[in-house]
Amino acid sequence: MYIIKNAWLSLIRNKGRNLLIGIIILVLSIATCITLAIRSSADQLVNSYNSKYDIEATLGMNRDNMMKDFTPGEKPTEDEQSEQEKPQMPEIESLTVSEIEKYGDSEYVKNYYYTYRFNMNANIEKLSSSNSDDKRMDKKADDMNSGDFVVMGYDSYESMSDFISGKYTISDGEVSSDFTSDSCIISSELASSNDLKVGDTITLISPNNEELTYDLKITGIYKENEEDSDSMGQMFSDSANMIITNKTVSEVIRTLDEDISMILSPTFILTSEDVVDSFSEELANKGLSEYYQVQTNLETINSETASIQNVAHFAGVFLIITLIIGGVVLFVLNMINVRERKYEIGVLRTIGMTKLSVSCQFVVELLIVTFISITLGIGIGSVLSVPTANYLLENEIESSQQAQTQVQQNFGGPQGEEANRPMGRDGGRMNGVMSLDKVTSMNAVVDIKVILQLFGIGLLLTVISSLSAIVSIARFSPLTILRERS
Amino acid sequence: MNVLELKNVSYMYDDGNEYVLKDISFAFEKGKVYAIKGRSGSGKTTLLSLISGLEKYKIGNIIYQGKELNAINLDYYRSHSIGIVFQSFNLLPHLTALENVVLSMEINHIKENKKEKAIQLLEEVGIDQTKANRRVLKLSGGEQQRVAIARSLSYNPDIIIADEPTGNLDHETENDIMEIFTELAHKQNKCVIIVTHSKNVASQADIVFELKKSSKRK
């Protein structure tokens, strides 16, 4: 006990000596605090990005495998180049609902949805551009059904990725939130050429059988974003002849006319990015044609978080460097300190204090200084870390808020006050749209765990830097002060 | 009975090339004041450091109360059996006189009435309470040496050794200090060993040993 008392006395009566050490530890702990705050806000950003993006797996064409079957065993040579340019792809069976359900029933899949795409005629005029082949028309659908219009069936806002991305935006009306209603939206070009407006009704006609019809009410008019359009030099956009409706409508039409060939595009929301390969393997085992391959949006996600992760990484490196430099400075300071205190060590040793006790006293002194400085440092650091974190988050918060409002406008949702109405099926969150909140209290960035970590680091630094003291105390011969004259 | 005995002690520093002490044999008893004289460099301080266990002897024997000194715990020995007084007092400057004495008691794990005992000890060597509560740096050299003596007595050791305790003090004060030492030996039955250049000090001792400068090469 007297060791602690003695340490305390020696501390408060030699304030100047400990001031420098205290200040250094203070600065170190403020820096550590802020760095940890930067890290934690970076983590928060990465997390919100990760939740912003679900990991979506879609099934795309595996061109390599298709090519292999096209020219089995033959390596294409220069001469065959021209033949290569227009390869005749092998027939690909379209996915069926039961197949998709089978694939979706997997431990790796959180959720899945699929969209329909098929061709129909209608009681309105088709827009034909000067380049008569409609590139966007699916070749197969074109050949077999030769319907004038492409009909898309979605089952949620979430699945309408072209609206989320802003490729299409609603210019009038809205996308009905009832995905079972007999409603549709059409392009502004189609609307104007046929003199249609929101509230009008159009009739879809089966290309195989004119008797089979289906009425849809127009709830919205969309237009294609010019930047995203690849219809340069054409009179109409690619999507001019696209009628967007919902899954329920699509399913009913199929029961009416089983000959209509429908292309189903499933999207599987995976549980985590680690399961992509396993999921891929599982699909192959479940019998997915090798002409399909699993494609994910991982690249997009990672490219968005890369810069933030860099910041977090840099903050970590900065922290380590700071701590190393701080440790070295403390070590040297302690060495100088101990040199100055040789006399004291000698006195304590000659009056019978053991090396261990003297070392203990020095460590306790340093611990007290460390403790006080870290406590102060956390106080100051946490006050500073809130604006630091907010500064980092600021841009992201702003853009995320803009994105949310923007997306709602794309769907023709309510604006102004009411714009905060949640959209999407799981509690307002929509893939590709994140919500970020401003840090308002310091425990958001500097929590108990961080504080404990800081004290742990402080303890470690103290022990390391007192090593110099302990070593010189152990090597110090009290005899030297016996020889000292005044 | 001898409390401390040196038998044929020779000593050479590790980095020295000659014996500082050569074949020394002294015996010390309780209740007496010993003075160790000798020219500068004759090895007086070296002898004290051996006696106080600050340095380990390699040749000969030092016997404390029948036990070989090298075989006992020297930290314990220094903090219980022997009190050391230095020429330069060697008090802790950031503490008061009282705290210096109390700290020494605490190192010796004395639990009861530390403060009272320390005040009493300081009074015995002529330091009153106001001075006892002053930082030692604000005391005169003579007063500091008294505090150092009080400190060396704080755990009631058998032996007090002092290396030129009056070397920095004037004649008058020297006599005062010597008075304290002789009283300690004669009234409290301590063994007091004083290294000194001063004839005055030597004359007040009961027994005087003289160290001859050893010049023998090894």
Ligand SMILES: Nc1ncnc2c1ncn2[C@@H]1O[C@H](COP(=O)(O)OP(=O)(O)OP(=O)(O)O)[C@@H](O)[C@H]1O
């Ligand atoms: N640590 C050491 N290493 C080597 N030689 C030493 C060491 N300390 C002292 N000596 C030598 O030992 C000899 C005796 O030194 P010591 O201090 O014991 O003499 P002293 O009698 O106390 O002298 P003084 O009266 O001047 O204090 C000297 O020649 C000194 O140079």
Ligand SMILES: [Mg+2]
């Ligand atoms: Mg000497």
